[in-house]
Amino acid sequence: MIQKMLKEVYCPDCGGNGVLVGPIPDSVFFAGRTVEKPLKGGRLYRCSLCTLGFRWPRLDKKQLDDLYKQGDENTWSSAPTARTDWQIGRDLLKDLLSRGMSILDVGCFDGGFLEPLVDLYACNGIEIYSLAAKRAAKKGVTIIGSDFADVSGSFDCITAFDVIEHIEISRAFSR
Numbered sequence: 001m002i003q004k005m006l007k008e009v010y011c012p013d014c015g016g017n018g019v020l021v022g023p024i025p026d027s028v029f030f031a032g033r034t035v036e037k038p039l040k041g042g043r044l045y046r047c048s049l050c051t052l053g054f055r056w057p058r059l060d061k062k063q064l065d066d067l068y069k070q071g072d073e074n075t076w077s078s079a080p081t082a083r084t085d086w087q088i089g090r091d092l093l094k095d096l097l098s099r100g101m102s103i104l105d106v107g108c109f110d111g112g113f114l115e116p117l118v119d120l121y122a123c124n125g126i127e128i129y130s131l132a133a134k135r136a137a138k139k140g141v142t143i144i145g146s147d148f149a150d151v152s153g154s155f156d157c158i159t160a161f162d163v164i165e166h167i168e169i170s171r172a173f174s175r
Contacts, residue, residue, distance in 0.1 A: 009045055009056050016049030024055060031071025031129075065147070068128045085161065086113045093157060097121060101156035106148050107163040111136030126151060 009018035024041035028034055042057050059067070090113070093103065101121055105114050108125030110132045117123055118140035125141045126148050127133040133143045145151050 009043075011045075011047035011050060011052055012054055012058075013052050014047060014050045016047040018045030018054070018056065019048050020044075021046050021053070030067045033071060035067070065128060069130070071129050083113075089113065089159060089161070090117060093117065093159075094120070097157055104144070104151070104155040104158045105141070106158065106160040108133075108136050108141060108143075111139040111141040113159065113161060114141050115139045124155065 009020075010016065011018060021044040024044050026038045026041045028038050030039060039059070040057070042055050044053060045056055046053050097103070099120055102124060103114065103117065103121050104124045104126065105111075106126045108114060108127050109129070111123075111125060114123040114125060114136070123141045124144050125133070125136050126145050127136060127143060128146045130146075133146070137143050
């Protein structure tokens with residue numbers, strides 16, 4: 001039975017075979033809020049080709065978008081200096097980008113990552129949760145949309161902290 005399941009689960013990114021890592025428990029929480037109906041946990045797999053970790057089965061994009069839009073506005077808030085990964089990212093950008101260049105932060109939430117950079121760069125964000133997007137705008141981030149699929153144009157740098165694991169097809173996102 002397990003062997004049969006492994007052959008039928010394919011990486012949503014490259015199509016490689018999924019190797020079972022383990023079960024994911026059902027949850028009554030999503031984006032900092034209690035949901036009406038428990039969300040099925042499914043199983044965690046790792047792709048045998050590209051090593052992407054992915055959940056299966058998973059909610060489709062519309063279901064995820066609806067859940068994120070109902071999230072708690074403080075769920076992913078962090079002080080700009082509280083996250084080491086953000087500081088490393090900012091330091092790297094300061095080494096690579098010239099003043100005035102453009103940055104797009106996908107899933108910028110309330111603009112916490114970009115806030116210390118708004119005086120140096122043209123800081124743009126994509127955020128599905130409208131209350132968080134408004135907070136980011138107050139911090140000087142130009143909100144250009146709620147979904148990266150709707151964005152046109154180019155940017156000198158694109159960041160996406162804690163986002164890839166939520167993208168339906170991450171290969172399409174990385175292009």
